[in-house]
Amino acid sequence: MNPAERLAELGLALPMAAAGLGAYVPWSRSGRIVTTSGQFPWSDGSLAYRGRLGDTVSVEEGYQAARLCALNAIAQLDDACGGDLSRVARVLRLEGSLLCVPDFVDHADVLNGASELMRDVFGVAGLHSRAVTGVASMPLGSPVLLYVQAEIDIEGSESP
């Protein structure tokens, strides 16, 4: 199965690739490397989760928010690949910002929501390194913001 078929099997439809909140573009590419801007937990055009982990947002809700961010990031990769997700050669890295109370320590469990979707959609090519940041404030008051870096196949390119 290719990534689009795996998404379908998971019952997931790709959302529209969202525009940024400011004077920037949703992703940039250098050679084979695509890096996204911050991906929010958008669902049907509205933010599905708001608030602080460890306060009004539970770890399970955070997991779902991270998964939704990852789905939005896949939509950006799809856009960067001209609509052909099978050109994603490797998801290299996920970076997640989490809005938490100061004594929160379950960052890894939350961000697994994004990591596990990448594994489920891209298989071995979805294995990635990861960074996590417990932030003090967040645009839109979102509990999760996700950045993805991926290596993609480009026409006529060879692996560097």
Place this chain on the structure above:
Amino acid sequence: MNPAERLAELGLALPMAAAGLGAYVPWSRSGRIVTTSGQFPWSDGSLAYRGRLGDTVSVEEGYQAARLCALNAIAQLDDACGGDLSRVARVLRLEGSLLCVPDFVDHADVLNGASELMRDVFGVAGLHSRAVTGVASMPLGSPVLLYVQAEIDIEGSESP
């Protein structure tokens, strides 16, 4: 117009490329990719802004601080390019750390100060992806710290 001419038209002079605060270098390069260390809002050798966004620093002051950080980052790119900014092929990414009160949500408006300067100086080549982090503490108590990644032309190199 080239980037140096655009800077002149904006009435901006490049500052000295600032040294880091510790045991590191202001930028590193791998192949065509240059990445800067954190750029502060230095002006004539002193920090032009200090304090927390949403408290003692307004969104408009934050915008100006971000713009000043970007000017300092351009000085680093100029250094990385041996004094020839026309070798900047693409500004790939801006990453901004903002020192804010916990309920601050206007991160995008602040960081636009950096993004819009990149657009004004580099034109289409200044379009970039972006990351923003609402930090809890900051070196020097600066409200903004900016990192820039750019693709530059190197002698005898081909696009990877």
Place this chain on the structure above:
Amino acid sequence: MNPAERLAELGLALPMAAAGLGAYVPWSRSGRIVTTSGQFPWSDGSLAYRGRLGDTVSVEEGYQAARLCALNAIAQLDDACGGDLSRVARVLRLEGSLLCVPDFVDHADVLNGASELMRDVFGVAGLHSRAVTGVASMPLGSPVLLYVQAEIDIEGSESP
């Protein structure tokens, strides 16, 4: 002297390359560039430092924690290089997250613990750019979390 000999001269033994806390891998590679996931101050399988800089953790303890994170990161690079650290061509970048009280400003002094170990082990090839983030919360309550990006020699590869 090569990096392994410098480590021995410093009296340092490489720890086991630690697994991640979640559904991710400890490092990923694209071409010649290796990027690690977050490295904690592990020592003999337990976290050597816990708590917040400026509160229960001093700057000197933070320096030692950062140095220990860097040693764990070198173990990851060693793994990525198949056990031959002399294949590390350049340490490109260190990114450090520090758990601090809100008015903490000595981030650079703390992160120098990591930077100076890289210089001592890799010499000129250990010179790097750097990013620092004062976070509001941290996995495991660690005072320091470190990410390293390095350029390595790969079989049959030429500098891009």
